Amino acid sequence: MAGKSGREISIASNKSALSRVLSWEGALVLIFIAVNILGVILSENYTAANVLRQMPRYLAEIFILFPMGYILILADIDISVGSIVCLSATMACFAGNAGLPFPVVILVCLLVGLICGAVNGAILAKFTELPSMIVTLATQIIFRGIAEVSMGSGGTISYTNSADLIPLTTMAGPFPISFFGVVIAAVIFIVVLSKTTFGRKLYAIGSNKTAAYYAGVKVEKIRFIVFSLAGLMSGFCALVLLSVLFSANTTTGQGFEMEVIAMAVFGGIATTGGKGNLVGGFIAAFIIVCLRVALGLINMNTQLILVIIGLMLIIAVLMPGISQRIKTMKKMAKQS
Amino acid sequence: MKQKSVLKQITKSREFSLVIVLIVLCIVATILNPSFISPTNIAQIFRNNALTMVMSVGMLCVLLTGGIDISVASILAFSGMIVGMLLKYKVLENTFLLFVLGCVIGIVCGLLNGLIISKGNVAPIISTMGFMYIWRGLAYVISNNQWASGADVVGYSDFGADGAAGPYIIIAVVFIAGFIVLKWTKAGRKIYAVGSNAEAARVSGINVDAVLIYTYVIMGFLSGLCGALSVSIYASAQPNMQYGLEMDIIASCVIGGVSMSGGRGSVVGTFLGALILALITRALPLVGIDAIAQNMVKGILILAVVVLNVVTQRMMDRANLERREM
Numbered sequence: 001m002a003g004k005s006g007r008e009i010s011i012a013s014n015k016s017a018l019s020r021v022l023s024w025e026g027a028l029v030l031i032f033i034a035v036n037i038l039g040v041i042l043s044e045n046y047t048a049a050n051v052l053r054q055m056p057r058y059l060a061e062i063f064i065l066f067p068m069g070y071i072l073i074l075a076d077i078d079i080s081v082g083s084i085v086c087l088s089a090t091m092a093c094f095a096g097n098a099g100l101p102f103p104v105v106i107l108v109c110l111l112v113g114l115i116c117g118a119v120n121g122a123i124l125a126k127f128t129e130l131p132s133m134i135v136t137l138a139t140q141i142i143f144r145g146i147a148e149v150s151m152g153s154g155g156t157i158s159y160t161n162s163a164d165l166i167p168l169t170t171m172a173g174p175f176p177i178s179f180f181g182v183v184i185a186a187v188i189f190i191v192v193l194s195k196t197t198f199g200r201k202l203y204a205i206g207s208n209k210t211a212a213y214y215a216g217v218k219v220e221k222i223r224f225i226v227f228s229l230a231g232l233m234s235g236f237c238a239l240v241l242l243s244v245l246f247s248a249n250t251t252t253g254q255g256f257e258m259e260v261i262a263m264a265v266f267g268g269i270a271t272t273g274g275k276g277n278l279v280g281g282f283i284a285a286f287i288i289v290c291l292r293v294a295l296g297l298i299n300m301n302t303q304l305i306l307v308i309i310g311l312m313l314i315i316a317v318l319m320p321g322i323s324q325r326i327k328t329m330k331k332m333a334k335q336s
Numbered sequence: 337m338k339q340k341s342v343l344k345q346i347t348k349s350r351e352f353s354l355v356i357v358l359i360v361l362c363i364v365a366t367i368l369n370p371s372f373i374s375p376t377n378i379a380q381i382f383r384n385n386a387l388t389m390v391m392s393v394g395m396l397c398v399l400l401t402g403g404i405d406i407s408v409a410s411i412l413a414f415s416g417m418i419v420g421m422l423l424k425y426k427v428l429e430n431t432f433l434l435f436v437l438g439c440v441i442g443i444v445c446g447l448l449n450g451l452i453i454s455k456g457n458v459a460p461i462i463s464t465m466g467f468m469y470i471w472r473g474l475a476y477v478i479s480n481n482q483w484a485s486g487a488d489v490v491g492y493s494d495f496g497a498d499g500a501a502g503p504y505i506i507i508a509v510v511f512i513a514g515f516i517v518l519k520w521t522k523a524g525r526k527i528y529a530v531g532s533n534a535e536a537a538r539v540s541g542i543n544v545d546a547v548l549i550y551t552y553v554i555m556g557f558l559s560g561l562c563g564a565l566s567v568s569i570y571a572s573a574q575p576n577m578q579y580g581l582e583m584d585i586i587a588s589c590v591i592g593g594v595s596m597s598g599g600r601g602s603v604v605g606t607f608l609g610a611l612i613l614a615l616i617t618r619a620l621p622l623v624g625i626d627a628i629a630q631n632m633v634k635g636i637l638i639l640a641v642v643v644l645n646v647v648t649q650r651m652m653d654r655a656n657l658e659r660r661e662m
Binding site: 077123127129130131133134135137138139140141142143144145146148149152153258261262265270271272301303304305306307308309310311313314317318321322 | 404406452456457458459461462463465466467468469470472473474476477575583586587590596597626628629630631632633634635636638639642643646649
């Protein structure tokens with residue numbers, strides 16, 4: 001593909017099939033297949049229908065993966081999303097128990113998430129010097145704190161009209177309905193990132209904020225929008241989580257932020273900004289979901305999964321450095 | 337350049353404003369509840385926050401290099417769980433040896449962090465996040481669904497028992513050693529140099545990788561030490577112990593004026609920051625705020641402190657600019 005000036009503007013077009021497989025996304029697909037083969041070997045219950053039925057409880061987090069990918073591309077980080085999920089779920093329970101119709105409950109859930117995200121975004125846009133890590137650390141404590149206060153001393157709240165939530169858990173054929181939600185969100189977020197000016201601006205800010213600012217990109221506005229999006233998607237996550245758990249407590253969503261960041265990084269998005277795409281993150285998310293289902297089926301200690309995810313993460317981030325080192329070593333050998 | 341008067345230097349420093357905040361907090365809390373300033377209460381504050389205080393010195397070093405370590409609470413759990421299990425099954429019951437063991441485990445964990453971050457060129461938050469999962473997961477695996485209770489650690493818990501001097505000695509030693517090392521030794525100044533400008537440090541002959549490695553080793557050492565200390569103070573060891581402590585530690589550093597981008601921060605500031613956070617947690621029930629609301633208020637205060645910091649910095653910059661124009 002050539003631009004107006006005749007200059008090559010796309011490097012992806014003339015990649016050979018081999019280099020495509022050797023790219024990180026190709027490797028992820030192979031790992032995905034390997035995990036599924038492992039699942040089949042480990043347990044005879046590891047069938048497509050079974051995996052899809054078990055999936056919803058792990059799917060919820062993936063909603064947050066997409067805006068988190070945007071945030072990481074901006075070279076920012078948001079560690080308050082888990083608390084936003086907790087607060088949204090709590091408020092949805094209150095709204096549902098107050099007898100509001102279900103569409104209003106959904107609206108409350110999403111709105112609470114959006115407001116929380118907008119608070120993050122507004123602070124970060126107003127005080128650009130502040131690192132996002134610190135601001136979202138504070139709001140992480142605040143949002144969960146508000147949820148704790150509203151839940152009172154019991155520390156838990158259940159959704160009494162559980163019949164309301166049943167439409168969210170229905171299966172469309174073999175697929176749970178939340179699976180379609182994730183796929184639709186994935187398509188929207190991936191297309192926006194790679195095909196629109198908004199997406200390209202994210203990369204511009206992530207690679208060099210000052211340069212992007214002088215090139216006329218409204219850095220603060222985009223930061224605000226992206227952090228608000230993270231809040232909104234946390235609202236979706238809370239909704240799916242509610243449809244599985246029918247309740248919320250003070251630890252709901254705890255650690256989601258780290259799991260989501262791990263998925264994104266595993267998928268090849270660099271935390272230093274400006275690099276990576278969501279396709280990799282999306283595949284990585286399903287690798288982790290399938291791994292969880294498989295290890296859950298053989299009743300493996302759930303905490304051991306933490307160790308495996310941690311090891312996978314570290315190996316994944318070490319890979320580029322190692323391959324670089326091998327390349328330079330080969331070059332050195334050739335020269336001598 | 338004009339010599340600044342001593343008074344002006346003191347009042348302009350970051351630590352001075354922290355001391356004022358501290359004094360105001362103490363006065364308000366004492367007015368509301370006269371027993372706040374009593375020696376027993378103060379001693380309780382230090383004992384209950386010993387872990388945060390000790391580890392904030394290590395976190396200060398890590399933040400000074402421009403990095404971050406979120407695996408510290410997991411290292412603490414891992415080393416604490418090993419100590420707890422050894423006591424439970426009566427394999428090793430010597431308090432001193434158990435503390436040494438905790439420290440060694442911490443050093444190994446820190447060394448792994450340091451190696452991967454410096455030699456593997458991995459972003460600190462990602463590498464330490466991976467290890468956060470690994471050590472916490474291993475702590476669960478070691479525990480094998482058991483936990484060490486007060487009866488299991490009966491002799492060992494004397495060291496950190498209520499009224500014992502152990503935790504206070506450790507806090508004092510760590511802060512004094514941290515102050516001396518960061519202020520007056522080559523190793524300490526190198527940490528500042530790497531954090532201010534890694535490239536410049538490399539050009540001037542500092543082995544940046546080595547500095548990064550020993551910084552994370554210090555952090556790991558203190559986390560391992562706190563694992564052993566935690567078992568002693570709270571007389572129990574569970575795999576989920578001190579979950580989320582890393583955020584408290586980072587918060588006390590940030591309140592103490594440590595910059596997240598590296599190169600700026602001091603041991604005194606960190607100590608004051610940790611003390612302010614501890615006092616707030618202790619004072620809130622006295623002011624009549626429910627235990628449930630404490631987290632919310634704590635978060636708002638952290639946010640207020642960092643925003644205030646930015647606002648004053650902007651005002652100072654503007655004042656400096658105006659002076660230059662004249």
